[in-house]
Amino acid sequence: MGKAKKTFKYNSRDYQIFQFLGTPLNKYLEKNTLTKEQQYTLAIKIAYAVHHLHAGTYSKKGIRYAHLDLKPRNICIDKNSNVHLIDYGESEEIDGTLPFIKGTRSYLPFSDLFEVEKQDLDIFALLRILYLPENFKSYQIADDYRVSYNRWIFSDELLFKAPLLEDFLDTADGKTRSISAFDVVCRLILFKYNLASTENVKKALDDPETFNNCYQHLTTLGLNQAKYIQNTLDDPQQFDENCKSWFLETIQKNTRKRARTASLPNIFFDASQHTQAKQRIVQSTNLSDIFFNRHGGSLTNLATLSAIGNEVHNERGALIPS
Structure with missing residues (x-):
């Protein structure tokens, strides 16, 4: 549910109206078989949503939060394909560690049970939302497995053809990683366009803000193609002038x-x-x-x-x- 919009009383009972934020991700994935393009697009949107929460752009006061219970049921997709995080009951300000992990079992690490970084806990859950391994280690039960209610974004068929992406998303060992949601966004963009070489990943993560801004501009102009993204990585200083030329060439x-x-x-x-x-x-x-x-x-x-x-x-x- 979204923010409360209105309250009213009917037949001696109090009611509250909430903004409808769409279909929970697990239900959405049950009803829809996603193409390769749709899988990448949705994965990038979810990673962006987590990044904005961690960066404080979702807070009126700019406070940076960790969700601490990320799972498909707590992500909604609205009619315009926008992504919304919901259920902030476990959320805390992102700085610092948790004395003991909390969340939903399948989306919790196995190795770090005490004094875990809050951001790392969210990232671990995010990676499992993107891809849940067939067999994996999780909190309380050392060896877990997929069950009928589990849902994840990337299909086994797609990952079979993209082993580097599968390796990046693999959390079967139950260990957390010290990476940011923005790192995940940048890597997913590179994987989407088959550009995720070690050199390109380093270029993107050296200045993720610039890389992201350039990618957003390319997308707005319909120029989100591998050749333009690669050129942006190779020559970010000339992006404005190059992008203008690319766009005018497209007009021609x-x-x-x-x-x-x-x-x-x-x-x-x-x-x-x-x-x-x-x-x-x-x-x-x-x-x-x-x-x-x-x-x-x-x-x-x-x-x-x-x-x-x-x-x-x-x-x-x-x-x-x-």
């Missing part, structure tokens, strides 16, 4: 494919806004000047920019230098 390809005219085909711009947007692409030197300006509260739209690409090409002669 789209306009050629769709044989777009120089008319106004899109409802998102009126005539003056259309002209202004076109001028920004022609004249701008900064990525944010083009893609992240707001018009009447609406973010400049990829289809809209593609629609005016032909005009820009005609005025510049060529968008991308040869």
Whole structure:
């Protein structure tokens, strides 16, 4: 459940209305068979949710929390495929250790029972939500196994073809790891695009904030492809300029494919806004000047920019230098 929205009384009984945050992850996975793309996307979203909790971005006061009872039942997927963590009854501020572990058995480590880092406990549970080994060690019972109510994101079929990902997610030994949720996010992104070499992982984790920001921009622009992500890892300082070139090149390809005219085909711009947007692409030197300006509260739209690409090409002669 989400935040309480309203209370009322009916037939001498008190009721409280809560925001509905969607279907619990275990039920969601029972009802849906996920494609490879969907598995990675959902895994990354869940890792992001844990990161935001640990970083304090979920708190109005910026307080950093550990959940301490992460499991599929405490994660919800709403109708827009957004991920929500729920049931914070065991949560504590993230700094420090727990004198004794707490949580749900299958999602608890076997080795560290006392004075365990709170973040490490959440990360262990997160990894088991992403993939629960067929046989594993867990708290109280040394050798446990999958049971009917267990659910996890990555299928055995996918992991059979991705042994490095399986190795990263493997918690069969019941041991915690001192990594952050943000580390998990970055690694999952690299695994998704088959870029998880030792060198690339080091580049991403040396500056995860920059890597994440670049990836988010690429995703917004529809440029989340392996070749662009690799270029971002190799040359992060030139990301803005490179991204601008990649996007304009994409516009050219789209306009050629769709044989777009120089008319106004899109409802998102009126005539003056259309002209202004076109001028920004022609004249701008900064990525944010083009893609992240707001018009009447609406973010400049990829289809809209593609629609005016032909005009820009005609005025510049060529968008991308040869």
